[in-house]
Amino acid sequence: MQDRISWAQSACARVMRPLVRLALGMGLKHPHLESMLRDLLLDEATRLWQQQGVAAPNISQLAVTTGLNRKDVTARVRRPADPLPHTELSAAAKTFTRWLQLASRDPALLRLPIAGGDEGLSFEEVAREASRGDVHHRAVLDELMRLGMVAKADANHVELTAEGFVPTADLQTTLAFLGDNLRDHAAAAVSNALGEAPLLLERAVFAEGLGEADCDAVHQWMRERWAALHRDLVSQLSEALTRSGAQGSRRLRVGVYVYHAEREGEAE
Structure with a gap:
């Protein structure tokens, strides 16, 4: 004992x-x-x-x-x-993810008209779909611009300026994502360690003796792999939500990380 x-x-x-x-x-x-x-x-x-x-x-x-x-x-x-926002409930996060998914299929959609009209898909339509009409698209746009994820291309158009919903312009939101992501990563490992079923995917690869350039190369390689995997994940999850009508009882988070440091800083 x-x-x-x-x-x-x-x-x-x-x-x-x-x-x-x-x-x-x-x-x-x-x-x-x-x-x-x-x-x-x-x-x-x-x-x-x-x-x-x-x-x-x-x-x-x-x-x-x-x-x-x-x-x-x-x-x-x-x-x-809890003074931090719940990231999984954010209309801004849902809208950004849906927009990124559409733009990955058609790069022309990286730039959208703000309101609906004769130019095809608009930000207003994406925000309405993603938030199920619960939040006005102007409020969603203001939040995404505040977080530095979206910028105005001109008076009537907006464009994506980030490759993933990782806001760094707002400390409260950054800390909320840090808390939510690390919590669920740790929860998966703890569930496995305590023998709770089913076993959850939780893996990592470690190497030492690398140069900084090698670490940077692996970091970039993982970013590229994650971008492709992220698109596939969002598509699969979108289809699943459509089938269930978003009425299922389960929540799911999938993530990936890369960390590198000098050897003497590895007493962690």
Whole structure:
């Protein structure tokens, strides 16, 4: 049992090291991280009890599971509001992805008229389809322009200026994507480690002793491969959503990453 705890502690430390770097880089201190960890322990403990059929675990059950004292559990029974947006629900992300999919088939669609008219497909139509009419196309366009994903070609036309929905012009959105993507990547690995079924695809290739130019070449190669795979994935998922009427109960995220650094910085 002690070995399992030591192994798990070491694995958690490796995963958390870059997150601690992020926290320190953003100005978080020990009290912020401790408070966050206590909230997460309580949240996950509640979920574990609910999986065992206990709809509303009591204070004692939560205290035993988390190691928190009863007073602390009582003070934290209300889950704090998440100040970051949910990226998977973004009308801007859905519109951008749909537009990118169409443009990959016909490069002429990289530039669209803003409103419908006699010029064929318009941004208004793409936004209406992607957001199912829930958000006005002008609001979607304003958001994409704010994020630096789209630019005005002239008074009546807009064009894509990014190859993927990875906004870097807005810190809040950048952090939201970082959180969502790393959460699901880690969730896949944790699910596999805990023996939850079915096993999920979660693989990586590692090499050392490379030069910087070699790393850059592999990075570019992966970008190109991902661009092609991304188009196929979006098409397949679009067809699946059409078949289900977007009424299915499952969510799915597929991703890829590349990381390289000097050897002495690899104690992660």
